[in-house]
């Protein structure tokens with residue numbers, strides 16, 4: 001439970017009402033912590049509503065469905081997706097974007113489309129807002145049918161949960177938004193900082209995770225281990241995407257040298273710390289190190305100054321910079337327009353450009369093809 005910005009989360013009993021028409025109630029088996037949960041808790045989200053139940057990167061099993069729901073049934077394994085896909089609205093019909101408009105107005109206001117009210121309440125009946133149309137930090141959540149991706153039952157739900165946001169976003173930024181090609185050079189900025197521990201509920205303290213063998217970022221921390229905060233899923237997933245498409249050079253950029261080993265183990269070919277390059281700006285440093293700049297850059301932390309650096313480290317004439325990170329309320333990006341006049345391109349990505357209900361089940365299947373053996377899930 002998040003009662004107010006900057007206040008510690010609380011663990012409480014709440015009521016998750018039955019699903020109404022066009023709604024699905026999911027028993028959440030696993031949920032991850034995404035930096036956006038912390039971003040909203042920090043008060044930086046202009047759409048942040050309190051009190052609410054945070055959480056949006058998860059997997060679970062359908063418990064019940066409301067009238068008219070046909071695409072899923074109780075017992076189905078699913079990933080709730082904050083980015084819906086209806087296939088019919090102006091956005092979906094255009095084929096040009098994954099930004100479905102069918103329920104966005106309601107997910108942004110913390111209520112359900114059927115009656116404009118939430119399905120979450122305190123034991124005394126006081127209403128609580130949904131978050132991003134998901135609210136997966138509760139044991140059950142009620143979501144719109146258009147926000148539910150049905151996945152194969154053979155997928156381990158703990159691993160699949162990461163396809164609800166970070167991994168999908170990072171890989172999609174490379175393959176859908178940048179459409180990066182084999183042999184390209186890229187800069188990935190960066191691994192996010194951890195939320196201050198005092199804002200998190202009392203859980204086991206984080207402990208350093210050993211670097212994992214390269215596979216996909218999905219193949220995550222064993223369920224029995226303490227939760228890991230700020231491990232940097234999106235940046236690592238971008239590196240995974242770049243490896244998948246055969247990038248020649250992958251430059252990880254971070255002000256924290258302790259992230260170097262993880263980034264290199266994951267597949268980066270270089271690690272640059274902007275604080276260890278003297279008076280040179282990081283963009284000039286990258287331009288000098290790459291014969292004129294990278295083909296693609298990815299900003300994964302939501303810092304508008306870093307977004308500028310990410311654009312300006314791109315190669316003149318064709319370099320593209322993809323904004324993946326979420327910036328705080330009131331923040332604005334800037335650069336010299338000449339950067340764009342001379343061929344650099346600024347783009348953004350939401351959910352990696354993937355059409356959730358269509359693409360997430362396919363991504364889960366693809367993951368199962370490459371997933372290494374794991375004694376936890378024989």
Ligand code: AHE
Nearest residue numbers: 034036045046047104165326349350351
């Ligand atoms: N509510 C914020 C914007 C938040 C935002 O940009 N969300 C990302 C997903 S973050 C996942 O961890 C996104 O894809 N947004 C698309 C959408 O439609 O919300 C604000 O600034 O108002």
